[in-house]
Amino acid sequence: MKEGGVYKYISECSLHSLLAALFLLMSILFMCNSNGVLAGEKKPKRIVSLNVCTDQILMLLVPPERIAALSYLARNSGISVMHKEASAIPFTYGSAEHVFILKPDLVLAGTYTTRATVNLLKRLGRTLIEVAPARNFEDIETNIKMVGTAVGETKKAEALINEMRARIQHxxxxxxxxxxxxIPFYSNGYTVGKNTLVDQLLYHSGFTSLGRKKQFTGTRKISLETLLMNKPDLLLIGKRDFKGHALAQEVFKHPVVKNIARTTKTISLADALTVCGTPHTVRALKKLRNMHEKMMEAQ
Amino acid sequence: MIVRNETHNYHNKLAFVFPLSAYQLALSVLLTLTLILCFFSLLIGPADLTVSQLIQGLLSSKDVNQAIWLVIYEVRLPRTLLALLIGAALGASGAALQGYLRNPLAEPGLIGVSSGASLGAVLAFYSGLSALYALAIPLSGIAGAFVAVLTVYFLAGKHNSPLTLILSGVAVSAFAGALTSLALSMSSNPFAIMEIVFWLMGSLADRSLTHLYLASPFILIGCALIWSLGRDLDGMSLGEDVAHSLGVDLKRLQTRLVCGIALSVGAATSVAGAIGFVGLVAPHVLRPFSGGHPSKLITLSVFGGAVFMLAADCAVRTLTPGHELKLGVLTSLIGAPFFLILVLKMRRELAS
Structure with missing residues (x-):
């Protein structure tokens, strides 16, 4: 996909969006099949979401009364931006049995999580849509649209997308x-490469991530030596306030990381903003962009 | 004893070629290997330093090239020194345990001392105690090792039978391992559960000078304590009664041995996890060069353990760079076949 400085949705929707649209069409057909009516005409009233990302998109689109249950992660402040809103809504750990007795008329799931439950629910003939994790802003729009259509709130979804697009543009x-x-730096010394949401956020705020520079994708461990030899202008510390102790967070106490943190600019982003692609993710973009402007002025 | 005869043959053959005894020769080879491996351990790493960069970095001050200096002194040096010390601790403990119990299967990993130390360290770290008081980790690792070594000793030590030793060792090991996994599973931190592997397999990845400062005093004291017992253990190799008549204070020997092992293995495990088989393999390989003297075997095993550990750590870093294998994987990979050979040899001896 072309990555221009200016964010253009229409011109950039190539094969990627086409596939998403196809998937959307298929899920609509699937719903027509099981409900006998078009999803747009009949709004699902007992929606269950099994994924922390669909949880948040769902909460933005429908009133709490229409949500039968969210995933248990929705109320975890470390992962979910909307944990306060979620705490008033029932939750599920995502076991097929529990979801089944909730008698949902629509189930939202992620493409990678709760697979056993998803497969079982499909076999039991429940209406179910699977939403892929967002890796860029286009994905976020696709996902909002997809959930919006499924819950019968196309207009609201469109408004949400337009508002988000305007904020991003800004x-x-x-x-x-x-x-x-x-360099994004996480627990256990992990960093994220190209085609991840964090890399996109860095790129669109004017930074080049190590993954983009060295052309690697996905999440990978970065050794302290590599960190020292490729000392960045900005160290993005994805430090989450976990309950309890683990060796995974000891890396932030390592003298080398402390040294780099002392001698370079660092910024910390709440994981909740970048774990899921939602309109809230723009807040991370804003923070990074402000940092970038400050650093450019200082130069 | 068969072992002694072999040694004499060895010694006679070598005496023609070298003016040194087999023991002295083995010791000098081990010393040389230790130095060479230390150098390689400092040289290997993702930063791809050249030999001249390494030497310049080692000799220069921090300000000349800060990145290289930090790579050498803050990333690689702690790792090298920890491998050296931990290998020495495990080797010495293995040799001393085998000498004292007169049992070739005695080894800190196998009889559960390492697992006990792991459990102690885990409790101190995941409860948050170590965040308040840094010394809590080595101290509670030492306490765990102490409890484990005493348990095994009282369950099996006195009868001096390989069977009871191994059975109680397996029991202590499994129990401590299970408690470690339980403690980690109950942690509210989502990463804790994945760290079971670290505590049961051991690793030196991302260890810092802090870990070195925390563990090394205890390891050094423990090793010195074990090493000082050499003469008494020599007496013990002739049997308890003879040792007693030679003036060996058995109670004192026992107390100091237990303390030495708990201090060295406990502190080693608390910063690097439980690493198996080093204490078994090192003394067994080196026994032919010790002339049947536990005192010489301990000295040899200190360096033998260090060489094994340094080599294993270099291998771990070269075999799978990026996502390092755990050290225990490699030591067991080499150690387990060795153990099998030992079993086959024992079977043959029993048959003849």
Missing amino acids: YLPKGNEHKLDA
């Missing part, structure tokens, strides 16, 4: 300025 870099390097 923060995007004006010229071609990707001179600053950034």
Whole structure:
């Protein structure tokens, strides 16, 4: 996909969006089949969401009365931005048995989580849509649209997308300025590469991530030596306040990381903003963009 | 004893070629290997330093090239020194345990001392105690090792039979391992459950100078304590009664041995997890060079353990860079076949 400085949805929707649209069409047909009516005409009233990302999109689109249950992660403040709203809504750990007795008229699931439950629910003939994790802003729009259509709130979904698009537009870099390097650094010394939401956020706020520079994708461990030899302009610390202790977070106490944190600019982003692609993710873009402007001024 | 005869043959053959005894020769080879492996351990790493960069970095001050200096002194050096010390601790403990119990199967990993130490360290770390008081980790690792070594000793030590030793060792090991896994499963931190592997398999990845400072005093004291028991253990190799008549204070020997092992293995395990088979393999390989003297075997095993550990850690880093194998995987990979050979040899001896 072309990655211009200016964010253009229509021109950029190529094969990717086409596939998503096809998937959307298929899920609509699937719903017609099981409900006998078009999803747009009859609004599901007992929706169950099994994924923390669909949880949040769902809460943005429908009133709580129409939600039968969210995933148990929705109320976890470390992962879910909307944990306060979620705490008033029942939750499920996602076992097929529990979901079945909730008698949902629509189940939202992620493409990678709760697979056993999803397969069982499909076999039992429940209406179910699967939403892929968002890796960029286009994906977020696709997902909102997809959930919006499924719950019969197309208009609301469109409004949400337009509002998000306007906010993104506001923060995007004006010229071609990707001179600053950034390394996202997480528990256990992991970093994220190209085609991840965090990389997209860094790119659209004017930074070049190590993954983009070295052309690796996905999540991978970065050794402290590599960190030292590729000292970035910005260290993005994805430190989450976990309950309890683990060796995974000891890496932040390592003298090398402390040294780098002392001598370079660091920023910490709440994981909840970047775990899921939702309209809330724009807040992360805003934070990074402000940082970028401050750093450019200082230069 | 068969072992002694072999040694004499060895010694006679070598005496023609070298003016040194087999023991002295083995010791100098081990010392050389230790130094070479230390150098390689400092050289290997994702930062791809050249030999000249390494030497310059080692000799220069921090300000010349800060990145390289930090790579060498803050990332690689702690790792190298920890491998050296932990290998020494495990080797010495294995040799001393085998000498004292007169049992070739005695080894800190096998008889549950490492698992006990792991459990102690896990309790201190995941309860948050170590965040308040840094020394809590080595101290409670030592306490865990102490409890485990005493348990095994009282269950099996006195009867001096390989069977009871191994049975009680397996029981202590399994129990401590299970409690470790239980403690980690009950943690509210989502990463804790994945860290079971670290505590049961061991690793030196991302260890820092802090870990070195925390563990090394205890390891050094423990090793010194074990090493000082060499002469008494030599006496013990002739049997308890003879040792007693030679003036060996058995109670004192026992107390100091238990303390030495708990201190060295406990502190080693608390920073690197439970690493198996080092304490078994090192003394067994080196026994022919010790002339049947536990004192010499302990000295040899200190360096033998260090060499084994340094080599294993270098291998771990070269075999699967990026996502390192756990150290225990490699030591067991080498150690387990060795153990099988030992069993076959024992069977043959029993048959003849």
